[in-house]
Amino acid sequence: MLRLEHVTKHYKGFDLECSMEVRKGCVTGLVGKNGAGKSTTFKAILGLISPEGGSLQIFGKPAQDLDLQDKARIGVVLSDSGFSGSLTVQELIPILRAMYPDFQKDNFLKKCEEFSIPTKKKLQEFSTGMKQKLQVLTAISHNARLLVLDEPTAGLDVIARDHLLDLLREYMEPGDRSILISSHISADLEGFCDDLYMIHEGKIILHEDTDVLLDSYALLKMTEEQYDALDKSYVLRYKKETFGYSCLTDQKQFYLENHPEITVEKGSIDELILMMICGKALG
Structure with a gap:
């Protein structure tokens, strides 16, 4: 559905070099701290910036060869864009009909009613959460095959987020659609994505199926003496702590069976990000 191979973009003080794939029928998450390169990657995918190297394919075609019909099959939410505030939803409808x-x-109007979005009120009077909900409803309103969603749940309370994710799950039901999504709310991605990419300083530093991340990855906590005696064959990152050491592993079962003296904790995606970015690699 979507493939990036060594896509590069240079800015003063920042370089993007990204390879990733969104498979047909899958929800893929892109995680990383602010400034890591998530939005730059999304803009490259959508043609809002021009990559300086690498290849980018959407629907099996080079991105630059997409025609208007192809582009209409992509639904988009970007964190730093939206509709003109002088419009109402009713005034937006003929524009959407012309575009898609x-x-x-x-x-679309039924979903606006479900999400309590007024159709005759100017968008500039909407709250941040209402604007976010409207963008997502617009993205899924035209039978898109690929959704590119940059922070779609930002500004929403927990109930609205849950409702919105249910809507996206419903969108995925036909089986031939895909979603690329970023979010700083890791719990959304844990329960929603099939696989996750982690980006840091413009580069992908980890890619894994979400089930594997949640089942096989773990945080190991131990004293200095236990760390010195530890079999470090499956340690991905380590970090010095006041109590001793924390380590990240992708082989939780190995340490449960072979090092019962240490603490093995199931790590959240937030903790995984922290260890991958702030922890040190062995050697």
Whole structure:
């Protein structure tokens, strides 16, 4: 559905070099701290910036060869963009109809009602959460095959986030659609994504199926003496702590069976990000 191979972009003080894939029928998450390169990657995918190297394919075609029909099959939410504040939802509808041949007006208005989005109020009077919900509803309103969603749950309370993720799960039901999503709320991604890429300083530093991350990765906590005696064959990162050491592993079961003296904790995605970025590699 979407493939980036060594896509590069240079800015003063920042270089992007990204390779990743979003498979058909899958939800792929992109995680990393602010400034890591998530939004730059999304803009490269959407043609909002021009990559300086590498290849980028969407629907099996080079991105630069997409026609208007192909582009209409992509739904987009970007964290730093939106609609003109002088419009109402009712005034937005003819614009969406002109942009997207498959725009589904009746379903769009039904979803606006479900999410308590007023159709006659100017968008500049909307709260941040209402604007975010409107962007997501617009992205799924025209039978898109690929959604590119940059922080779609930002500004939403926990109930609205849950409702929105249910809506995206419903969108995925036909089986031939895909989503690329970023979010700083790791719990959303843990329960929603099939696989995750971690980006840091413009480079992908980890890619793993979400089930593997949650089942096989773990944080190991131990004293200095236990660390010195530890079999470090499967330690990905380590960090000095006041109590001794924390280590990140992708072989939780190995340490449960062979080092019962240390503490083995199931790590969250937030903790994984912290260890991958702030921890040190062995050797």
